[in-house]
Amino acid sequence: MRTNLVMIALFLLASLSVFAQKDMKAPIMAANQKFMDAFSKGATTLNTLYTTDAQLFPPNSDIIKGNTAIGTFWVGAFGSGVKKAKLETLEAQQDGNSIVEVGRYILYGANDAQLDMGKYMVVWKQENGDWKLYRDIFNTSTPPATASK
Structure with missing residues (x-):
């Protein structure tokens, strides 16, 4: 009997944790559309999509802190030739006061x-x-170019 009660209690606890996480793909996809639109218009307003205390973790760089510095980073990326970003949300789960999103990106230059x-x-x-984006990390899936001899 005691074993049955323990198993029921464990099942209920596991069920509650599943219900605590909520699929938030639709609102995150809408937020990502704002990101893509702002990026293609010069990236000058991207800072407004990040929290004031946001952190960006770009590849081959140190942590960039604060939405002003992050905005400067994205304006610089646009100026260096990245003209468009395509974001694909694979999953977005709410857990308490935050959402964790996992996705893929493609960056485009001139003429797509x-x-x-x-x-x-x-x-x-x-x-x-x-x-808003609070912590943002991304890295390439493109293999490094090999040097030819």
């Missing part, structure tokens, strides 16, 4: 030439009623 493709993970938090 593909420059890079990779994967990312974002932790989203609400700020002033909007879901």
Whole structure:
């Protein structure tokens, strides 16, 4: 009898943790559309999509802290030739006051030439009623070029 009660209790606890996580793919996809639109228009407003205390973890770089510095990073990326970003949300699960998103990206240059493709993970938090990027890390899936002899 005691074993049955323990098993029932464990089942209920496991069920509660499943219910605590909520699929948030639709609102994150909408937020990502704002990101893609802002990027293609020069990236000058991307900082507004990040929380004030956000952190960006780009490849081959140190951590970039704060939405102002992150905005400067993205404007620099646009200026260096990245003209468009395509984001694909694979999953977005809410857990408490945050959402964890996993996805893929493709970066394009002039004439829609593909420059890079990779994967990312974002932790989203609400700020002033909007879901904003709080922690943002991405890295390429493109293998490094090999030097020819």
